[in-house]
Amino acid sequence: MDLLTIRELYKDQEKYLDQEITIGGWVRSIRDSKSFGFIVVNDGTYFQPLQVVYSDKLDNFAEISKMNVGAAIIVKGTLVATPQAKQPFEIQAEEVQIEGASAPDYPLQKKRHSFEYLRTISHLRPRTNTFQAVFRVRSLTAYAIHKFFQERGFVYVHTPLITASDCEGAGEMFQVTTLDMDNVPKTDDGKVDYAQDFFGKQTSLTVSGQLNGETYAQAFRNIYTFGPTFRAENSNTTRHAAEFWMIEPEIAFADLEDNMELAEAMLKYVITYVMENAPEEMKFFNSFVDKGLIDRLENVVSSDFARVTYTEAVEMLEKHNDKFDYKVSWGVDLQTEHERYLTEQVFKRPVFVTDYPKDIKAFYMKMNDDNKTVAAVDCLVPGIGEIIGGSQREDDYEKLAARMEELGMKTEDYQFYMDLRKYGSTRHAGFGLGFERCIMYLTGMSNIRDVIPFPRTVNNCEL
Amino acid sequence: MDLLTIRELYKDQEKYLDQEITIGGWVRSIRDSKSFGFIVVNDGTYFQPLQVVYSDKLDNFAEISKMNVGAAIIVKGTLVATPQAKQPFEIQAEEVQIEGASAPDYPLQKKRHSFEYLRTISHLRPRTNTFQAVFRVRSLTAYAIHKFFQERGFVYVHTPLITASDCEGAGEMFQVTTLDMDNVPKTDDGKVDYAQDFFGKQTSLTVSGQLNGETYAQAFRNIYTFGPTFRAENSNTTRHAAEFWMIEPEIAFADLEDNMELAEAMLKYVITYVMENAPEEMKFFNSFVDKGLIDRLENVVSSDFARVTYTEAVEMLEKHNDKFDYKVSWGVDLQTEHERYLTEQVFKRPVFVTDYPKDIKAFYMKMNDDNKTVAAVDCLVPGIGEIIGGSQREDDYEKLAARMEELGMKTEDYQFYMDLRKYGSTRHAGFGLGFERCIMYLTGMSNIRDVIPFPRTVNNCEL
Numbered sequence: 028m029d030l031l032t033i034r035e036l037y038k039d040q041e042k043y044l045d046q047e048i049t050i051g052g053w054v055r056s057i058r059d060s061k062s063f064g065f066i067v068v069n070d071g072t073y074f075q076p077l078q079v080v081y082s083d084k085l086d087n088f089a090e091i092s093k094m095n096v097g098a099a100i101i102v103k104g105t106l107v108a109t110p111q112a113k114q115p116f117e118i119q120a121e122e123v124q125i126e127g128a129s130a131p132d133y134p135l136q137k138k139r140h141s142f143e144y145l146r147t148i149s150h151l152r153p154r155t156n157t158f159q160a161v162f163r164v165r166s167l168t169a170y171a172i173h174k175f176f177q178e179r180g181f182v183y184v185h186t187p188l189i190t191a192s193d194c195e196g197a198g199e200m201f202q203v204t205t206l207d208m209d210n211v212p213k214t215d216d217g218k219v220d221y222a223q224d225f226f227g228k229q230t231s232l233t234v235s236g237q238l239n240g241e242t243y244a245q246a247f248r249n250i251y252t253f254g255p256t257f258r259a260e261n262s263n264t265t266r267h268a269a270e271f272w273m274i275e276p277e278i279a280f281a282d283l284e285d286n287m288e289l290a291e292a293m294l295k296y297v298i299t300y301v302m303e304n305a306p307e308e309m310k311f312f313n314s315f316v317d318k319g320l321i322d323r324l325e326n327v328v329s330s331d332f333a334r335v336t337y338t339e340a341v342e343m344l345e346k347h348n349d350k351f352d353y354k355v356s357w358g359v360d361l362q363t364e365h366e367r368y369l370t371e372q373v374f375k376r377p378v379f380v381t382d383y384p385k386d387i388k389a390f391y392m393k394m395n396d397d398n399k400t401v402a403a404v405d406c407l408v409p410g411i412g413e414i415i416g417g418s419q420r421e422d423d424y425e426k427l428a429a430r431m432e433e434l435g436m437k438t439e440d441y442q443f444y445m446d447l448r449k450y451g452s453t454r455h456a457g458f459g460l461g462f463e464r465c466i467m468y469l470t471g472m473s474n475i476r477d478v479i480p481f482p483r484t485v486n487n488c489e490l
Numbered sequence: 491m492d493l494l495t496i497r498e499l500y501k502d503q504e505k506y507l508d509q510e511i512t513i514g515g516w517v518r519s520i521r522d523s524k525s526f527g528f529i530v531v532n533d534g535t536y537f538q539p540l541q542v543v544y545s546d547k548l549d550n551f552a553e554i555s556k557m558n559v560g561a562a563i564i565v566k567g568t569l570v571a572t573p574q575a576k577q578p579f580e581i582q583a584e585e586v587q588i589e590g591a592s593a594p595d596y597p598l599q600k601k602r603h604s605f606e607y608l609r610t611i612s613h614l615r616p617r618t619n620t621f622q623a624v625f626r627v628r629s630l631t632a633y634a635i636h637k638f639f640q641e642r643g644f645v646y647v648h649t650p651l652i653t654a655s656d657c658e659g660a661g662e663m664f665q666v667t668t669l670d671m672d673n674v675p676k677t678d679d680g681k682v683d684y685a686q687d688f689f690g691k692q693t694s695l696t697v698s699g700q701l702n703g704e705t706y707a708q709a710f711r712n713i714y715t716f717g718p719t720f721r722a723e724n725s726n727t728t729r730h731a732a733e734f735w736m737i738e739p740e741i742a743f744a745d746l747e748d749n750m751e752l753a754e755a756m757l758k759y760v761i762t763y764v765m766e767n768a769p770e771e772m773k774f775f776n777s778f779v780d781k782g783l784i785d786r787l788e789n790v791v792s793s794d795f796a797r798v799t800y801t802e803a804v805e806m807l808e809k810h811n812d813k814f815d816y817k818v819s820w821g822v823d824l825q826t827e828h829e830r831y832l833t834e835q836v837f838k839r840p841v842f843v844t845d846y847p848k849d850i851k852a853f854y855m856k857m858n859d860d861n862k863t864v865a866a867v868d869c870l871v872p873g874i875g876e877i878i879g880g881s882q883r884e885d886d887y888e889k890l891a892a893r894m895e896e897l898g899m900k901t902e903d904y905q906f907y908m909d910l911r912k913y914g915s916t917r918h919a920g921f922g923l924g925f926e927r928c929i930m931y932l933t934g935m936s937n938i939r940d941v942i943p944f945p946r947t948v949n950n951c952e953l
Contacts, residue, residue: 028743028917032711034643051743053708053914071710071742072643099914101743126743127885127915134913150702150906151913153709162706166646173636180497180535183629187944188651188718189664189733191951201652201666201688203695205722208682211671219671225664225722225732226951232666239613239944239953243625245516246616247534248495255651255718259668259688269688270652279534280491280514280564280589422590443613443953450597450614451516451562452590454491481650481702488654488689490702490906 028101034073036106040116043106050077050118051101051126053154056137059092066091066123068100074160074307078117079104085123096137097129097154142477149481149490157316160308161478164301165466171300172253172274172462175293181276182247185254186236191228192440200231201259201269232257237275237457238391238444241420244277244455245447251276253462263485265474268463270483277457283393283402283419286456287379290406290415291332293460294377298324301469317471323410324469330376335369337361337383337400343373360387366405366412377408390434391444392418393454394426404458411468417458424448491564497536499569503579512566513540513581514589516617519600522555529554529586531563537623537770541580542567548586559600560592560617605940612944612953620779623771624941627764628929634763635716635737635925638756644739645710648717649699654691655903663694664722664732695720700738700920701854701907704883707740707918708910714739716925726948728937731926733946740920746856746865746882749919750842753869753878754795756923757840761787764932780934786873787932793839798832800824800846800863806836823850829868829875840871853897854907855881856917857889867921874931880921887911 030051036043052070059065063082070077079102081091094100104120134148135155145152152158176183189203205225206212212220221229236252243250252275260267276293278285302309302324313321335343344355344365353362361369361380370378382400385392392401402419421427427448428438438445466478476482481490493514499506515533522528529542542565544554557563567583597611598618608615615621639646652666668688669675675683684692699715706713715738723730739756741748765772765787776784798806807818807828816825824832824843833841845863848855855864865882884890890911891901901908929941939945944953 028745028748030743032643051916052711071645072712097913099743099916126917127911127913129913150705150909151709153706159709162647162710163645165648166640166644169646169648170636170640173633177629177633180495181629182534182626183632184625184943185628185632185718185735187733187946187951187953189720189946189951192953201668202671203664203666204671205664206671208665208667208669208671208674211674225724225948226946227949228951230951242613242953243616243943246614246622247625248515249535255648257652261688270650272648280493280562282491285491446613448590450560450590450592453514453562454589480647480706483650483652483689485688486690488650488652488691488693490650490655490705 030101032072033068033070033075033077036077036116037073037075040106044108044116046106047103047121048106048118049101049103051099052077054094054096054098054100054129056096057092057094064092066100068102069154069159071159074156074163074305074311075114078109078114079120079123080117081120081123085120087123087125090125091123094125095129095131095133097133097135099126099129100124101126142474146476146482153480156311158477160305160311161466161470161472162480164305164308164470165478167301167304168297168466168469169253169462171297172293174300175296176251176276179249181249181251182243184236184240184243184250184252186233186239186252188233188255189226189230190233191226191230192238199259200234201257203230203232234258235273235275235459237277237459238441240275240277240457241447241455242443244279244457245451245453248279249276261485265476266464268475268479268482268484271475271479272462274460274462275457277455279453279455281456282454283381283404283456286417286419286458287332287334287404287406290379290404290417290458291377294406294408294414295328297465298328298469312471319410320471327377327408332406333374333376333378334381335374335378336381340369340380344368358384358386361405363412366407367409370407370412371409375409377406380405380407388418390430390436391420391427393421394430402456406458408468411464414464414468415458415460417456419454419456422448422452422454424452493564495535496531496533496538496540499540499579500536500538503569506569507571507579509569510566510584511569511581512564514562514564515540517557517559517561517563517592519559520555520557527555529563531565532617532622534622537619537626537768537774538577541577542583542586543580544583544586548583550586550588553588554586557588558592558594558596560596560598562589562592563587564589605937609939609945616943619774621940623768623774624929624933624935625943627768627771627933628941630764630767631760631929631932632716632925634760635756637763638759639714639739642712644712644714645706647699647703647706647713647715649696649702649715651696651718652689652693653696654689654693655701662722663697664720666693666695697721698736698738698922700740700922701904703738703740703920704910704918705906707742707920708914708916711742712739724948728939729927731938731942731945731947734938734942735925737923737925738920740918742916742918744919745917746844746867746919749880749882749921750795750797750867750869753842753867753880753921754840757869757871757877758791760928761791761932775934782873783934790840790871795869796837796839796841797844798837798841799844803832803843807831821847821849824868826875829870830872833870833875834872838872840869843868843870851881853893853899854883854890856884857893865919869921871931874927877927877931878921878923880919882917882919885911885915885917887915
């Protein structure tokens, strides 16, 4: 159908003023008096709606006036400037065609609904202002991330979702199976007979694409993943979802410093892209969701990120232990309260904390010369704390094998990963960005359920 | 690290000729004589490798000469033009530093390996010419798809992977569970007690994001999904994988004609983008994988796609029934042999086949006035047959409910989907593009296992 979008009208109004145009959209509100009426229409292409003025000269005046909120209409008319009104223009309708009526029990009436209520109608909530804004920003952010990496020649790798490895603890993974749950086949010694499962072995949903990603970095040099990951953690918080998206770049011939430069450039790029491409939405968040949002993001873009080692950071934090619920000392993992104190109070800008104790970090991180710390890095930002976690990877076969043995892991289970250290190993590094946490950061939304179209959490898998 | 990429050298050679530069990469081949040697290096950023010349003036001449294929090196030297050679330039090395040696049993020796063998080392195969080309094209294609939709204002929607609905047949779905398989909890009446499962109900991996996608099209007008989908089909063919990626745009205020225009524009855009951004890779495929590839793709870009109804197509095909294994008659689903005959022999260009019998298509497709056919469309392309399948959706509540009842489906199970027809329904349409099939089409690769980094198929879930 040949319809103009409301975005086109706003972006190029000079072109359309005083012209006859046709648009389609959904009724946000409608009010009428005896001989004329006003309809506010949103067509989903632009944050601002469009006002339609109609009069009893239209044959179907009565029918139009009886429409409910949510109805779909197609309006033909003239776009006229409205210099006295808060909106820049309106359509004076010559024709209002009802494309699809809306039943009187439409759940989104013209009033403020709570986010809790809107979560129960996840198929309709994108029709509200807040969720129009959230999910447009989500889309733009995803694209900004692709654009950032592609413009730098990174290769996008689809690492697998179904996996037979359980490197980060099988207890938190979802199992994937085609076995008959009513009657699970067993072997002679009473174990589940996974030989009969679809893949001939036990499989789960991945918790990270990193190890697979590393294999491609050792071929393409710079790669990134962007795909779903899963955690079967039984934690019912505002920050955990069972299904979420992650971005995991991996760079070869690169060390921790290169990793930090990449992370800083990426964050700045993404924030800038979203602020430029969704200014109306960002203004909305700044007014109605999180008052300091735009200032905070602008501050991130214009700051040089600070750098501090974990050891130095702990020294700084120990002086303020009276302020914390969890007291800090060398060796403990930093909590959000510590991270936020560092970035908000001490540095007043984003900060990279590096070189964490090996015992609180993963086996694959590169051991530092002190043999106590590893070349890990977390990026902390004001308002949220950790947003990115990464490391330089252990690229030395012997050191990696020793560390794995120390942790009771078998190198045989990771033969492909060991191979990377055996055949043309390079220093390399990478990080992970939780996509939803990034969206929460960009929008000020405080519950992860409100930045995922159809969230999956404990006991919740609707639609 | 401050290394130039081989891509930069090729793209801007004037700038670097006769300059001292440093590059890093992996040894593809090495040969030496008494006092000098040649190394062919690939750094993963460009399809063409770089030749390094080194001599016994280097302290580690002997060590360099002993390197195995696959070693990682960092080379400092001068880039010099080589007008007599097939490659445009080479590096005369002043320093060759071995970043990571390669063990003598490196599985990728300088000879041609079969695709079958390479599948057994999926972590190393991206280091070969063919798979460098395949996976760079895969990355570029993904980006081209995002770029196409984002430039047109489409909103990218992440539809869920874990789902409690089983609209397209639970038999082909993977179950997702955290129940203890060794000891599946049962209710009093002996059924699996899914109340104890992570989501409190039975869940599976999605086979399509379409129904969820439609909810967002009724809010944003134009949306697309791009994410993984799963089929637990026990079919061991060259075209089926258990885990693959799909693109599913959905457009509101749009009919079948709009849908076809979108599909045609998208295919042309993606082909053009890949040919422009991976010319070396495409030339390689055209020479070594599929001789007619580039001609065929160029023909698609420059053709107006043909349009024919299923009924007309069947009439055309029936005249040639002697040529087919499966005979054609009205009512049967078209096989690949028929599809290819239509697009390659009859039309000699891509063709949209529309208005299929309702009985061979899905419940949500819009019923035509004849009450026999639905507003479905398949896009057929030379060399492959069907590449895209889509339809206009049934937007009338009563007609949809009647069709579902006819098929024994319960509207209560699809309440959210029915709601879209109750509150501001619009004519709308969409299609699905299997991403891997698209990559096979663009590269000429004939086995789906060779276009997925770590393929998952029956009895195969490695790495």
